[in-house]
Amino acid sequence: MQKSLSIGDLSRATGVKPTTIRWYEAEGLLPEPGRTAGGHRAYAASHLQRLGFIRHARELGFAMPAVRALLDLAAEPEQDCGKAHAAAMSQIEAIDAKMRQLTALRAELSRVAEACQGGRVAECRIIETLADHTHGHCLGSGHGVIC
């Protein structure tokens, strides 16, 4: 009989918190493990590996649906890996878009911050800029703002 791993063992081995591991299970990312007589989860090495896979993918910024797709892909070694490459490229594209946005933001912010000479709020360019309603507004809203 193989020695089984507790949820704490998995947590220490991967750096993923126990609560998160349970959540992955509830979401169907991680198969339900066996249980001890008392009801504690008893994992096999395969769980550890799969959890590591999930964690790496998450660290690389893949969203949950993408992680699922990659997991499915990894389960079929004879398939073409074009999809994995496409997922990676689209992730890179998303990062580039985010970086462009942040760069623009940073420039605007530092421009505004430099203009503040530390006087009274009445003369502060930061407050003034924010209050200036002649600014054009961006397309979209929330996370996907395009300026």
Next chain:
Amino acid sequence: MQKSLSIGDLSRATGVKPTTIRWYEAEGLLPEPGRTAGGHRAYAASHLQRLGFIRHARELGFAMPAVRALLDLAAEPEQDCGKAHAAAMSQIEAIDAKMRQLTALRAELSRVAEACQGGRVAECRIIETLADHTHGHCLGSGHGVIC
């Protein structure tokens, strides 16, 4: 009597959706406007200005508590604007941190993606890299991962 603005007018003028405007009101960012006889919100110019301020601040990446702080600050023109400057600087610092993280992520991703030659999944470096549990893991989890 001044002509009043509907929520739709505010929305068109600022690019903030009506639902979001109502939400800002519920959160106390925007004061409750008057109402028409039929119960529709009737805004004054001051609401438009305040909403514009909120939107600009949000566009610059300020979180809601920071937006609240800036609004409070803007209401007291005699105060020192050092706080506004500090808020802007800390926002810039946050953006820089995010950019560093994204840069590292992008490098890792493109390294991994380049190694994929488009063969079968079995030989795909993308899948392989993700499955490789010898990778060290990062500190923290969720949004604040540090590698």
Next chain:
DNA sequence: GCTTGCACCTCCAGTCGCTAGAGGTCCCAT
């Protein structure tokens, strides 16, 4: 004056990826 149809109303639930807490049980080392 009446109809039409869009804009508006409230309330509730969902998004994403976890995280935290309450209240209870199990397991292992001493």
Next chain:
DNA sequence: ATGGGACCTCTAGCGACTGGAGGTGCAAGC
């Protein structure tokens, strides 16, 4: 046998909105 940490389930909460259901108001055209 016992103590205390690790584990269990269940529920609610985070930020910053978004969307839908089901119903009402308002203004323009006839």
